[in-house]
Every structure is written in C-alpha cells, then in structure tokens.
Amino acid sequence: MRISEQSKQENRARILEKAAEIFTGKGFEDSTTRDIALASGLAAGTLFNYFPSKETLAMTMVTEALCQGREDFLRRCTGKEDLAEELFLFIASGLRRLRPLRPFLGPVLERSLSPFPRKNVCQEGETARLAHLNAVQKIIGRHGFTEAPDYVAMTMYWSLYLGILAFWTNDPSPNQEASQALIDYSVRMFVRVISGSGSDKGEAHAE
Template sequence: MIFFHIFFDFISGQHYVNVTKVTLTQVTLMRITQEAKKENRKKILRVAEKLFTRKGYEQTTTRDISESCGMAKGTLFNYFKSKETLAMTLVAQAMDKGRKNYLRRKSGRESLVEELFLLVASELRALRPYRDYIGPVLESGMSVFSKKSICPAGEEVRLAHMETVASILDAHGFEMVPNSIPVTLYWSLYLGILAFWSNDTSENQVETLAMIDYSMQTFVNTISANLQLREAAGNE
C-alpha cells in the first residue's frame, strides 16, 4: 500500500512528506513508533513544566528534565534542541489555547481596539501558569535583536499571533503590510506588553489591562491616522 506520512523535523523546523511502499506490519509498527514519539514529547513537556514551576526556569537543566523523564539527554535533544525551545513550545501551546479562547469569546461586534484587546488579554490569561519564567524564555525565544539564531518555536509564535492580528485588521478594513512600520510598531507594543506583564506585581496584573488598552489604542490611532492621510492624498 502507498502510505503518506507527514512529519515535522524539530531541528530544522521543516515539514517532510514521504511517499513509501510499506507492508501492513510495517504500518502498525510505524504507528506504534509515532504514538510512542508523541507520548514522549508530551511527557517531556509535562515534566519540564513541572520542573520549571518547582525549581524555576533558570535552575532547571536539560539533564534534570531528561533524568525525570527516564531518558538519555541525547534522546531529549531529538525532541527539543534546547531548554529554550522546550519552554518556548510550552508558551506556544498556551498562546494557541489563548487564541482559541479569543475566537470563542469574540462576538464579531467589537471595535478594532476592543478586539485586539480581547486577543491579547485572552493570550495572557492562558499564559498565566508560565508568567514566572516567561521573561527569560521570551528573551531567548523572541529576541528582537537576534536575526540569525531565531528560535523556530518563537518564530512560530510570532507568525501565529501576527496571522490572527492580520485577520482582525482585515475584518476592520485594514490591510496588514508585512515589515511595514505599523507592523513593527505593533510587535514592539506587543513585546512591551509581555515584558510589562511578566513584571507586573499588581493583583491579577490589573495594571497590564490598562497597559494593553493604552497600547492598542496607540496602535489603532496610528494606523487610523495613516489611513486618513492616504485617503486625504487620494482625494487630492
């Protein structure tokens, strides 16, 4: 039989599609291997999450994680290239959950500021369990300075978030041009919110709510002014 299987190479971040001729026994074996791999990956994430919370992110080593998982350190690296990638994967999963919550919560009648606020607030709520160590994780995973060694999981988070922002903007009549100044401004504001939130000592991080509101207002004011300018130029 012809069997298509798609797998994700965590090291290169590439998707491969293999087309091979295999027997039924081989298919069953492969399925078991795949499932075992999936389970291992889940286990590593679960153990890492526990250790990060208990020992702190900085104090936890990849050796601690692999030992707690009962696997060799080398095996761990087959799944996650580094501790940063591992933590960033946890963050990415939480953000994904947050975005799903945003989709569930939105009514479609929100103003642009309100909808962007809802997206970011929903993400942050899902990220709460990771707040204690999100600072160093984001610093290594989403650094604005490093271009060469971008963490694939960090880059995925950025792309997924910006894709949602683009669809929100689109629904409100704005086109998002990649690498444009407003996009850079948005991303800076967003990273600023994350940084502020990770250090927010107020109860339930209420100060961050004011920060999100103010940042989204700033962004929308900027792009609205751009639009008005363009419209004015068009009219002339």
C-alpha cells in the same frame, strides 16, 4: 528499537509536563536538559530527539499556550467589537493561557522573541511570532484599517506587544490589573496611529 507514534506522543507530553514543573521550581536559567530528561524517565540524549534545546522546549509551551489563546479568542469574539476591543480580547486571551508559565517566562521570551538581530534564531519562537502577527493582520483586515503599510503596522504592533509581555511577566498587581490597563492604552494608541485619526472612542474594556 523503534517506538510507536503513540509512545512518542506520550513521551513528548511527559517531557513538557516535567519541564514546566522544573522550570517553575528552579527557574529557567538554572534548569538543565539533564534534569528534565531524568524527571521524564528518559536518557539525557533522548530528550534531543524531541526538542533540540531548552529554549525550544520552553517556547513549545508558549506556542501551544498562545494557540489555545487564539482558539479562546475566536470563541469569545462576537463580531460586534471595534478594532481596539478585538485586539484587547486577542491579547488578553493569550495572556490568560500563558499564566501558568508566568513564573519562568521572562528569560524564555527574552531569548526567543527578541526583536534584535541574532545569530541563532529559535525556530519555535519565530513560529509563535509569525502565527501571532498573522492573526493580528486578519483582525486589522476585517476592520478595514489600511492607512499604514503592513510592515509599519506590524512593526509597531510587535514592539507594543513585547512591551506588554515584558511588563506582564513582572506585574505585581492583583490579577495583573495593571497589565490590563497597559493593554487597553496600548491598543488604543495603536489603532489611532494606523487609522490616521486623532481618537478612538470606545467603551472601557473588561477582561
């Protein structure tokens, strides 16, 4: 029997909600699609009509959170920021939206956003990566930084960003203050390199 589009969307939302609860409670590695399907009131096989894998399901949460972070960034950005400040705001806005997922994010990001070649690429992870880098390219372009070729700048940026994510998922400092400092130093170093200048003088950032 076919179900309505509204019912599909309701099922999808319920799956995401229950999956987040189970991933948080049991951890990503120990959670199964069967656990999630049962908690969502669906047959185990029905879950795959919505999400082909556990990784895709988790990365869908990440993608949606980062999308919300980009929207937050655009609302908060005044247009008066220098490049380092704008990149800091962009990254911090995404992490703020990812915070509810932080208890189980480590293994999800390790599997889905690894920079190393893989036989099976998580399409949702690739979507998140491309959307994030596209936003960063637009930010860099607005500030007129063209010293480094795009592929060099984006490869460097992505390496720094993955390092920030890895540190942030395990950061024990209050309110992840150490991660904020890491973002600050990382974006300043990145700006110095792509600008071809020796320094990037700006005021200290605040989240």
